[in-house]
Amino acid sequence: MPDTLISSPLQGFTDYRFRNAFHKYFGGIDTYYAPYIRLNGKMEIKPVYQRDLMHKHNIGLVVIPQVMTCDADEFLFVIDYVQSLGYTELNWNLGCPYPMVTNRGMGSGLIANPEKINHILDRAHSETNITISMKMRMGYYDPTEILDAFPVLNKYPLKNIGIHARIGKQLYVGGVDWDSFERCMEHTDHKLYYNGDITSVKAFRKVSDRFPTIDHWMIGRGLIADPWLPIMIKENDTEYPIDRIDVFSDFHAMLFRQFEEKLTGDKAIIRKMVSYWEYFEEVLPQAKREIKKLKKTKTIEAYDEALEKVYSVFE
Ligand SMILES: Cc1cc2nc3c(=O)[nH]c(=O)nc-3n(C[C@H](O)[C@H](O)[C@H](O)COP(=O)(O)O)c2cc1C
CATH class of the missing domain: 1.10.1200 (Non-ribosomal Peptide Synthetase Peptidyl Carrier Protein; Chain A)
Known part of the structure; x- marks a missing residue:
């Protein structure tokens, strides 16, 4: 299977302006996750999110919208909105590590709350026909938190779970934890996408050697720091073009x-x-x-x- 490369979203960076410029001049990305939509209790989609997802701003790109919430009504509201734009998939962010988010039980602060995850997924699956995918860290305090969420996640027909192989408490400090990612692979029926520190062709080769059964890779910061990276990974090339x-x-x-x-x-x-x-x-x-x-x-x-x-x- 050829590797599929996904642009892992960076709020404030990978909006439609960046995506279009990136796609025109570099390419190599198969799917772009849009940065998250957040409602903050108000049932309205801010214009900045609306612009980001408009069809006319994403022509020729495969884009999947993302939501960050811990509230079922908000989740359903966003599903309704993205479906009205023609999207068939919504990605759910359980990865954000920042205390302002996690203290409110969102992002990676939600991983240790399987009941709430269950409630939201149950409503989304019983009340809508959208496809849901997840983007998670492995926990907030501990990388085993996700293991208790897997039995819940396994009940639903999720498209995939993208895992950033860190915990929330780490923010971006310290390395990725491949042993814990491997344990995730052993504990879920879902298809996993790998995310974390793919910053060079060499780094990609190392992680893909370690996880030969993974064929979907999410690249976040590395895509901006080296926009040639996806195409070089695809072409298995370490030489930059002369121009x-x-x-x-x-x-x-x-x-x-x-x-x-x-x-x-x-x-x-x-x-x-x-x-x-x-x-x-x-x-x-x-x-x-x-x-x-x-x-x-x-x-x-x-x-x-x-x-x-x-x-x-x-x-
Ligand atoms: C400034 C910044 C903004 C981010 N915004 C989002 C976001 O909107 N949604 C999301 O799922 N992840 C977000 N992330 C996390 C990245 O998508 C990615 O998971 C993380 O950076 C690890 O991957 P990397 O090592 O390839 O960068 C953000 C990260 C940074 C540094």
């Missing part, structure tokens, strides 16, 4: 243009782009000094000048 700076420059220009249309004021646009540069700088280490200067710019004019200097390192 890589030209391609990157066109990609950057498309991303920039879209944020220029959306945001008001040089500072807001630069702030947004700089958040991406925190990742991009990893694939352009030769221009570290120039990127540092670019990140300090305050006007678009200065940003453009600094950007030219970044590119000139590769001439």
Whole structure:
């Protein structure tokens, strides 16, 4: 079976603007999970989520919407909304590690609550015909928490469970826990997707050697830090194309243009782009000094000048 590569969502980064630019210039991703929809008690979908999922913003992309909630009514409301847009699958986020979320019993804070998971899945399956997939960490405090959730999850026809092989308490500190991921494989009937620290072709080879039966891989930060990664994994290649700076420059220009249309004021646009540069700088280490200067710019004019200097390192 060929490997399927999935863009693991990053709220604030992998919105439709990024997805379109990425797909046009790099590719290699089969499916994009959209960043989560969160309602916060109000039964309304914020315009930012609406825009992200509109058909006209996702032409040619396979996109799966995601929700983060611990409330069955909210879950059903979001199902209704995404179905009204024509989506047939909803991904449920039980992975978010941030205390603001987990203290409210959401994200990875919900993993240790199988009764609630059961209640929500029961209502979703008895009251709707949507396909549900899960995205989880292995627990909040302990990677065995997920094992108690599996008997509940096994009752439902979930499409798959994507597992980020960490626990919530870790946030992003420390390594991924492959032994615990392996234990998950032994304890569920569901198809598992692997997620966590796929940052290079070498890292991909290592994890796919360890888990030869896994054929769906979710890539989050690595996709932004090295947009060539998915296509290089697919082609089993470790060489970057010779025109890589030209391609990157066109990609950057498309991303920039879209944020220029959306945001008001040089500072807001630069702030947004700089958040991406925190990742991009990893694939352009030769221009570290120039990127540092670019990140300090305050006007678009200065940003453009600094950007030219970044590119000139590769001439
Ligand atoms: C800034 C940021 C935002 C994220 N937003 C989401 C999100 O909206 N939904 C989700 O399921 N995971 C989210 N994640 C988690 C990633 O999708 C992914 O599971 C995690 O980064 C581990 O994969 P990686 O090592 O390939 O990055 C986010 C992660 C980061 C760093």
